[in-house]
Amino acid sequence: MRRIRAAVVYQKGGPFQIEDLRLEAPRTDEVLVRIVATGMCHTDMVARDQLYDVPLPVVLGHEGSGIVEQIGDGVRKVAVGNHVVLTYMWCGHCKPCLRGDLTYCEHFYALNFGGVREDGSTSTCLANDTRRPIHDHFFGQSSFGTFALVHERNVIKVPETAPLELLGPLGCGIQTGAGAVINTLKVSPGSSFVAFGGGAVGLSAVMAAHAAGATTIISVDVVPSRLALAMELGATHTINSRETDPVEAVHKIINGGADFTLESSGRPAVLRQAIDALAIRGTCGIVGAPALGTEASFDVNGVMTTGKRIIGIVEGDSKPDLFIPALVELYQQGKFPFDRLVKFYSLDQINQAAEDSEKGITIKPIIRLQS
Incomplete structure (x- = not known):
């Protein structure tokens, strides 16, 4: 298991607490991503405040961007070293998914808010107490941490010419x-x-x-x-x-x-x-x-x-493998300047980022996970 640092919410209303955790190696269809930065979204606060039923304790964060560190044996979509954006999760086998309506997956709520993989398992635990699991896989990623374990399905390759620390919010908000x-x-x-x-x-x-x-x-x-x-x-x-x-x-x-x-x-x-x-x-x-x-x-x-x-x-009814790269290209052409919305914070400043967002001081906080 890999040792990571991540922000954990233990109780309704927070705060985010920075913890040393351990994260499993990727399964055959999973990708380990070294998180460079993660956008903070209103939905993170919705989950923290339990307006949606998300199990606690949990690592939130669902607008991650980073670099592929390791891949499972069955992964073909990305390779080690690729720059990627992480997005929402869908099952891929229900009727809406099969007809291309990914955002209306029959299992969308469970896969994005359930705090576990589709099979009910978690991949994270406290570093000093491996018997105590921490809920993860929030939006299939839980990216308020230095590493995230995601499914091949919800990892999107992006050009290395684009500023990776800026791109995470393309995955949701x-x-x-x-x-x-x-x-x-x-x-x-x-x-x-x-x-x-x-x-x-x-x-x-x-x-x-x-x-x-x-x-x-x-x-x-x-x-x-x-x-x-x-x-x-x-x-x-x-x-x-x-x-x-x-x-x-x-x-x-x-x-x-x-x-x-x-x-x-x-x-x-x-x-x-x-x-x-x-x-x-x-x-x-x-x-x-x-x-x-x-x-x-x-x-x-x-x-x-x-x-x-x-x-x-x-x-946004997005098919993210197509839409996120398109937004990156629009940004690079100067037609979609979403960088005007952001302000960067360190992981240790995550509670300040949340407060600034809720007060309207910062439109889109981005948490840097790597110095």
Whole structure:
């Protein structure tokens, strides 16, 4: 077993505690990755705070990037030394997976939030007490550590010419926002788009809408600095919803309402605004992650008689082997500057990173695991 350092959550609400752990060698279909950096996502805090049922203690982290250290005998997708991004996990054998709907895998929740492999096993334990297992395989990776053990399925090779420490967030938050726009909503040239929420997902959506050719792009948030950044990233208008009714403001900017909206805050009241801001036959995508069981309301006739559509979206409907390299290429061409969202922290600063993220000080924290 390999000795690693990782951040462990032992109780609801944290904190992250840095521990010495031991990690198994890869099985035949697994890949050992030396983690260079890992993005911190809202979903990490959702799991830490037990808004989703994730077993504790657990190593979180699900936006890892690193270098392949060792591979199992059956692995053909990557080789030792490859630069990789880690993404979500899917089973590969259920009906949704077989038809290519990877993000709607029948076992998605268990594989990404269950804290174990598909067979129920873990690969991590305390270094000084090997009898005490630590839950891992969060999103198939648990990358808040110096090494991660992942399945061949959810490791994505990326070009060595790209800045590896920057790329981890493409595995979840960034691909969620960009994929919602490009893959699901299919925002088209000349169309109008409104992002409700100006965090990493919402701003990634703004950049993607700009790249897709939308001509009216509105960012809605309550933090002035995020709204200012949205304008720099491609938004044509911004709305501070703390000061202005966003539905009225959208309809004032776009006569008749927006073609597409995206709700990323996870707040039911904001979802209602995103629906009400739509034009006839408009589409609202939902990517925000509230507590399990959260309900929302909308005007049924207002949706039915106008032909509006409301779509749930997981991971931007991404096929990551194709979509993540495409985002890297867009970044390298200067068309998707997601580096504008990030701030780096050391592993010892992980609790500060979480606090800064929750306060809106940092849009996308990235935890460096290697000096």
